[in-house]
Amino acid sequence: MARGEIQLIDLRKDFGELTAVDEINLRMPGGEFFSLLGPSGCGKTTTLRMIAGFERPSSGRILLDGSDVAYTPPHKRNVNTVFQNYALFPHLNVYDNIAFGLRRARRPKDEVRQRVARALELVQLSGLEKRKSSQLSGGQQQRVALARALVLNPAVLLLDEPLGALDAKLRKALQLELKVLQQEVGVTFLYVTHDQEEALTMSDRLAVMNAGRIEQVGAPRDVYEDPQTLFVADFLGVSNLMDATVVSAEDGRCRVSVDGFELETRGVDGKVAGSAKIVIRPERVELEPHGAASGPNRLPAMVERIVYVGSAVKVIIRAATGEMLEALVQNTGTELPYVQGTPVQLHLPAEALRLLPDQGLGTASDEVTAPDEEAAATA
């Protein structure tokens, strides 16, 4: 077993009447890049703060490499945190910020100097030792915060939306850098974010949280391709949702009826009967010319609107069932042969259609726009 395994057992946190984290169970193996993904207020930051030791759990256990640390004070835990706004000590320079933890651990002077130098090298900031944090750019502050936490060689590094305050371009560059860094140092990274793209790009595995509970845990690909709940389907990227009625459900294949049109979908774990929802990602929706050869899983439709987004073209379609769907067509340089009002034929491939139990979106439907708003607020 690699070092830095975290296990959360029936972990719960109440703030007065409000339950921020509701009895979650989660196992993060050592050495993984693990993300907690969810809208603001879903309890992901509270979970991280409990692992760091800043919040005391209302009940439950936090196992770090097998031993319960739930009631150990933060300064005695072998975990370190990169804070959302970095929290670099403004009265200390870069060197003293990074050396802070080593000095608290009473490491000898030579060792402190060597380890700080190595940490600075790791985050590519050598030569900036004497700068104050106010003299650094946002990206540089972020790196100092990383170095300050990593220099202590923690079992687990906790990152609380560390890229939230940076501009989009820098964020993209640092995403890759963080991932490379994690593989280099081999420390467990627990990354909290509301940005689904960030979580998908960087994580080995991720957990999607909503309203204090965990909706789904898995590798990015599994969670994106195989959402288990409507919330996950909706929160991870744009999803086309349609009301459907289950006609028959056999092993692997289901037949559903959408407003009279019968469609074949992929199977579902567990039982689904009666009314349900079907989900398809916009990039999996195929457009065919009106009157093309008919086949299974095809619906007549009409183009409502065409939105040019640069790398792709978003086509908003009204299906014959009355539902509005979105199709994403890769921009290949040729103009699309559709305009508003063009009749088309939709192909919804069976292996891209997913049947989900209709249990309501919870707070999902109005929360999906939250990440952008939050990013705008922090910017």
Place this chain on the structure above:
Amino acid sequence: MTTVAQARPAGVSGWSRIWGWLRNPWGRPRFLVLVTWAYILWSIVPVLIAVQFSFNSTRSRTVWQGFSWRWYWGDPVDSVLHDPTLAHALIQSLKLATADVVIATPIGVLLALGLARWQGRGSRPSNFLMLFPLVTPEIVMGVSLLLVFSHIFMFIHTGTLAQILGHVTFSISYVVVIVRGRLFSIGRQYEEAAADLGASPTIALARVLFPLLTPAIIASAAVVFATSIDDFVISQWLSKGGVTDTVPILIYGATRAAPLPSTNAIATIMMVVTLVVVTLGFLAWRVLTRGERHGATAAEDFGAFNI
């Protein structure tokens, strides 16, 4: 600007021209500037006149007859240096102010830390009660302190000790309010970061919180010094006369009898001392917050009288 000037109709009267100059919405807010300068002049001119007559060469406090240092040290009997009453008053004032700073500042800082981090029941009323000494009329406080010292704590007699206790009582509030304001603006993040990096609460206080609070502590010490040296009512109620009379008490007494320019001289000295202390505090604040000042002004710490 030239286009605006040309656009004006010719032959406007002087008054409307001045009016237009004052309320030109594209220019600086000249009306506000005017009011500000009027106020500054109004408040500073009497002080400057008082200072000027402390240098008068004759006994007159109204007719200027030439510059001299007579009332500071020149006069062998009535100068600040040679009149024992004046010298004692000055020493007593400085003694009280220094003791006040030394005692009230640490207590106030600790109270602020406790109040800012205390989340439970009773924290709100306590936070509010801290403002009480600031809003209580000083005369009420002076009388009640005298009652306390003459009937309850009878081992404390009027005089220097009682005066110091009186000053400390109301000064603590200033410290608490200023330091607490700074604590709220710092937030908990630095403490959490320190704990995260292995610092125990005591170490976090000493290595992180205390350095970050230093500007506010200096600011509050300067404010305490200034209010203490300025105080009349409490010093007067708790004075036992003679050598425990402070400069304000002395000036008050002197102006009712036959005042000499030496009164102006001692007032000038006091003003200079206060200005120097507050300026030093302000400069220290500037230096210490050099790294973290992004549009924040001294007013945020010096004038952090928000709840």
